[in-house]
Each structure stands twice: as C-alpha cells, then as structure tokens.
Amino acid sequence: MTSKAWTWVAVLLMIAALAVPSLFAMDKNSGTPEGIPPRIVADYLRAVIMAHRHFYTIHIVNRLQKEGIVDASENWQATHSLPLPVQLLKETSEIAELTGPDVRYYLISQWPINKANAPANEFERMALKEVQMNPNRPYSSTTGGGERRLFETVYADVAVTTACVQCHNSHPNSPKSDFKVGDVMGGLVISFPLSNQ
Ligand code: HEC
Numbered sequence: 001m002t003s004k005a006w007t008w009v010a011v012l013l014m015i016a017a018l019a020v021p022s023l024f025a026m027d028k029n030s031g032t033p034e035g036i037p038p039r040i041v042a043d044y045l046r047a048v049i050m051a052h053r054h055f056y057t058i059h060i061v062n063r064l065q066k067e068g069i070v071d072a073s074e075n076w077q078a079t080h081s082l083p084l085p086v087q088l089l090k091e092t093s094e095i096a097e098l099t100g101p102d103v104r105y106y107l108i109s110q111w112p113i114n115k116a117n118a119p120a121n122e123f124e125r126m127a128l129k130e131v132q133m134n135p136n137r138p139y140s141s142t143t144g145g146g147e148r149r150l151f152e153t154v155y156a157d158v159a160v161t162t163a164c165v166q167c168h169n170s171h172p173n174s175p176k177s178d179f180k181v182g183d184v185m186g187g188l189v190i191s192f193p194l195s196n197q
Pocket of ligand 1: 085086107108113114117158159160161187
C-alpha cells in the first residue's frame with residue numbers, strides 16, 4: 001500500500017473511533033476501556049435470563065408437575081396453575097421495562113403457538129432466518145439516533161430437551177408438529193437503549 005493509502009486508512013479509522021466513542025473511551029485513572037460493546041452487554045443479559053428460565057423449568061415447573069402438585073398452563077391466571085417458562089420471561093421483562101432503563105426481552109418464532117410471538121418487523125424476520133442458519137451467531141442491529149438509539153440482538157432459541165419438542169408438537173395452536181431436539185425453535189430478542197439519558 002502507498003503512503004497516501006495508509007493516510008486514508010488512518011483517517012477512516014479515526015472517523016470510526018469518533019463515531020463509536022463508547023468503545024474507544026478510556027478511563028483516565030485505570031487506563032482501561034470505559035464502554036462495554038453492546039453485544040457483550042447483551043451476552044451478559046442473556047446468560048442471566050437463560051439461567052433463570054432453565055432453573056424455573058427444571059426445578060419448579062417440571063418438579064411440581066411430576067409430583068402432581070400443580071399444572072403449568074398458558075391460562076395460568078384463570079386456572080390457578082403455574083405460568084409456563086415462556087411466561088416467566090414475558091412477565092419479568094415487563095417488570096424490568098417498568099423499573100429499569102427500558103431493557104426488553106421476549107421470544108419470537110416463525111412457527112408461534114401464540115400469534116403475538118410472530119416476528120413483528122423486517123429485522124425480526126431477517127434475524128430468525130439468520131439464526132436458523134447460524135445458531136451460534138446472534139443477529140444484531142442498531143436503530144434510531146441520538147437519545148433514541150436502540151440496540152437489538154436475537155439469539156437462537158434451541159430445543160434443548162424433549163419437553164420443548166413434546167409440548168410444542170402436541171399443542172393445538174402450534175403450526176409445526178415435527179420439532180426435534182436440537183432444532184432452532186425461534187429466537188430470544190434482547191433490546192436496550194444505547195443512550196443513558
Ligand atoms: C408445557 C408446554 C411448553 C414447554 C415445555 C415449552 N414451551 Fe415454548 N411455549 C409454550 C406455549 C403455550 C407458548 C406460547 C405462550 C404465549 O405467549 O402465550 C410457547 C412459546 C414459545 C416460543 C415463542 C413462540 C411461540 O411458539 O409462541 C418459543 C421460541 C418457545 N416457546 C420455545 C421453547 C423452548 C426452546 C422450550 C424448551 C426449552 C419450550 N418452548 C418449552 C409451551 C411450551
């Protein structure tokens with residue numbers, strides 16, 4: 001590369017650094033980067049959300065159902081049963097949204113039992129296609145500007161146990177009845193604002 005080309009590379013790198021100050025800002029005292037990239041923040045959130053979902057599924061819902069103490073059902077409020085794991089996620093996200101800095105998380109699928117969980121926009125449709133093809137690679141986007149900048153990312157939601165597959169395949173409202181363990185059944189969407197104003 002010529003020296004002129006290197007100058008251009010340096011200029012472009014500087015513009016990129018100015019465009020994402022949070023990634024490059026340094027804490028003067030410790031010399032460590034101040035901002036954590038949004039994808040890493042989403043990974044942290046996902047780890048906590050999934051840990052709660054798995055604990056609730058295995059140690060509360062499965063145990064109580066097996067011992068015949070109580071049923072889990074989507075009409076849990078009307079039938080005095082336990083909320084399903086997906087509802088634990090939905091309800092806690094609503095509480096987080098009310099009390100916290102606009103963090104949201106929910107499940108979507110191109111084969112939803114509940115039509116309200118179908119992809120709601122082009123980003124979600126595209127994300128479901130991408131995580132279907134590459135389950136280990138979350139699909140992310142940043143929308144809006146200024147104080148309204150929002151980071152959204154979708155992780156593959158995989159059928160980790162036969163319970164996922166059995167319940168969805170046999171559910172009367174499920175448009176798909178041949179899920180197998182290991183299949184991507186949908187996606188976990190996590191979104192949060194990039195501005196702390
Ligand atoms: C006992 C039944 C049951 C089990 C077990 C279950 N689900 Fe579901 N799941 C449902 C129901 C019912 C809904 C729709 C709830 C609603 O939003 O009203 C749902 C919703 C979902 C959705 C959102 C799209 C949709 O279908 O509406 C995804 C994705 C999903 N489940 C994945 C999973 C995965 C992965 C597992 C296993 C880790 C699992 N589910 C276990 C019953 C179940």
